[in-house]
Structure formats: C-alpha cells, structure tokens
Amino acid sequence: KAGVTQTPRYLIKTRGQQVTLSCSPISGHRSVSWYQQTPGQGLQFLFEYFSETQRNKGNFPGRFSGRQFSNSRSEMNVSTLELGDSALYLCASRIESSSYNSPLHFGNGTRLTVT
Amino acid sequence: AQSVAQPEDQVNVAEGNPLTVKCTYSVSGNPYLFWYVQYPNRGLQFLLKYITGDNLVKGSYGFEAEFNKSQTSFHLKKPSALVSDSALYFCAVRDNGNYGQNFVFGPGTRLSVLP
Numbered sequence: 001k002a003g004v005t006q007t008p009r010y011l012i013k014t015r016g017q018q019v020t021l022s023c024s025p026i027s028g029h030r031s032v033s034w035y036q037q038t039p040g041q042g043l044q045f046l047f048e049y050f051s052e053t054q055r056n057k058g059n060f061p062g063r064f065s066g067r068q069f070s071n072s073r074s075e076m077n078v079s080t081l082e083l084g085d086s087a088l089y090l091c092a093s094r095i096e097s098s099s100y101n102s103p104l105h106f107g108n109g110t111r112l113t114v115t
Numbered sequence: 116a117q118s119v120a121q122p123e124d125q126v127n128v129a130e131g132n133p134l135t136v137k138c139t140y141s142v143s144g145n146p147y148l149f150w151y152v153q154y155p156n157r158g159l160q161f162l163l164k165y166i167t168g169d170n171l172v173k174g175s176y177g178f179e180a181e182f183n184k185s186q187t188s189f190h191l192k193k194p195s196a197l198v199s200d201s202a203l204y205f206c207a208v209r210d211n212g213n214y215g216q217n218f219v220f221g222p223g224t225r226l227s228v229l230p
Contacts, residue, residue, distance in 0.1 A: 042221075043223075
C-alpha cells in the first residue's frame with residue numbers, strides 16, 4: 001500500500017507570494033492533518049480535514065488555509081508569505097474507526113523556504 | 116487541554132547500552148499515547164502506541180514503552196541501542212474522551228547513539 005505522498009518536496013518562494021502544497025493520503029484514509037515543523041517551535045498543528053470538512057484548526061493566522069477533496073486528497077495554501085513561514089510542512093493521514101485510536105501516518109513533507 | 120513534555124532535548128548513549136527517552140503527558144480523560152521517530156529530511160514514522168491493557172507496549176525495531184498512570188509518563192526504551200537508532204523522537208497524546216481531538220506532540224528528543 002502506498003504511503004502518504006506530498007508534493008512538491010522542496011519549494012523556494014519570495015515574501016508576499018502564495019503557495020499551495022498537496023497531500024495524497026493512504027488509500028482508505030479519510031482524515032488528513034497538516035503540521036508545521038520548525039527548529040524553534042517544533043511540530044505545530046495547522047488543521048485537520050475529514051470527509052471534506054475542516055474538523056479541527058490550530059492557532060495559525062487566516063493566511064493558512066486548506067481543503068480536502070472528495071477523494072480525500074488535501075491541499076494547503078499559504079498566502080502573503082512571510083520569512084517566518086519557512087518550515088517543513090507535514091501531512092498525515094489516519095483511518096477513522098469507532099475506537100479512534102489509530103495512529104497518524106506521515107508523508108515526507110514539503111520543505112518551504114521563503115526568501 | 117492536552118500537553119506533552121519531553122524533558123531532555125538530547126540523549127546520548129553508547130551502542131549496545133540500553134536507552135530511555137522520557138515523556139510525560141497531561142490530558143483530562145484517559146490518554147492514547149504514541150511514539151514516533153524522524154530521520155533527517157523525512158516525515159515521522161510510527162513506532163508504537165498505548166491504548167489500554169498491558170503497561171509495557173512493544174513496537175517496531177525493538178522499541179518498547181512503559182505506561183505509568185500514576186506518574187503520567189510513557190517512556191520509550193530499547194535494551195540495546197544501535198547507531199542507526201540515532202534520530203529525533205516524538206511523543207504524542209490524544210485524549211480518548213474527546214472524539215475528533217487532534218494529536219498533541221512533544222518538542223522532540225534527539226537521540227545520539229555513539230559507536
């Protein structure tokens with residue numbers, strides 16, 4: 001079974017631009033979460049989507065947005081990029097079950113550099 | 116609110132010696148606990164989880180973790196460390212009384228296994 005796929009792996013953007021990152025979850029996984037990882041702040045939760053609906057949201061400004069499609073693929077968008085948005089963006093999927101104890105499965109991330 | 120602490124930024128251990136990476140947590144309900152490992156330029160890989168039952172949980176690559184409810188801890192252990200175990204380790208918690216709640220990750224502990 002293929003794992004979580006994130007594209008692109010690397011991105012270099014300029015301040016003020018916008019960027020879209022893509023995530024394809026493991027087949028059958030309907031929950032997709034996004035995390036930002038930086039050396040100073042660690043792993044910070046951005047948002048989670050389930051069945052095309054945002055279920056949870058972290059404490060990030062409105063410049064960060066996401067969506068999920070009917071095939072569970074997800075995109076996140078960052079508008080008006082700032083230098084501080086440079087980070088590794090990780091997508092994770094999980095299978096939903098009645099006991100909701102299944103782990104997250106992560107992709108290898110998109111490394112975004114804002115110059 | 117949920118929280119996870121990993122009191123050590125860095126753990127150094129000699130190859131062949133036992134290793135312990137510490138984790139303490141706080142949740143309002145009963146916890147679901149997870150350990151993940153991250154190698155350079157990769158996403159997080161799931162190692163093991165505690166849901167209920169035996170306090171000693173066995174996982175991938177010879178790792179195990181001990182759940183201690185009274186100390187609210189979930190320390191990761193391995194009887195004999197390998198150089199290839201050198202990586203960044205994250206503990207995570209999810210409150211099982213709150214369906215749809217996101218995972219909360221600790222700040223990470225960098226493990227260095229010295230040959």
